[in-house]
Amino acid sequence: MGFICTSISTDSNEAMLAFVIVDPAQRGKGYGREMIELAARYCFEILKAEAVQLNVFTVNERARKCYESAGFTERHTTPDAFSFGNELWGRCNMVKKKQ
16 A cells, blocks of 8 residues: 655654655555554654654645645745756655644
C-alpha cells in the first residue's frame, strides 16, 4: 500500500515524517490519510513528541490536501527550495501539534 519513515529530534521533541509514498493504484482511497494519522499517533503516543512535522512540494496539491485532512497546518513555505532539471520547486513545512 505505502511507505513512511519517522524520526524524532530529542532537542526539540518534534518528530518528522518523511518519504510518504502510496502505491499509485491505491491513491484516492483514504490510505494515505490513514497512514499519516497513524504515524502521527505513533509519534505522539509512543515517541512522546510534542509536534509532528513534514515537508511537501508546493506543486503537490493532492498530498497537501491529504496532510491537511489529517490535521496538519502550514508552518512556513520556502519558495524555490529544490532544483530539478530546469525547474525550481517550493517546499511547504506542515505541522501537527499534540492536543
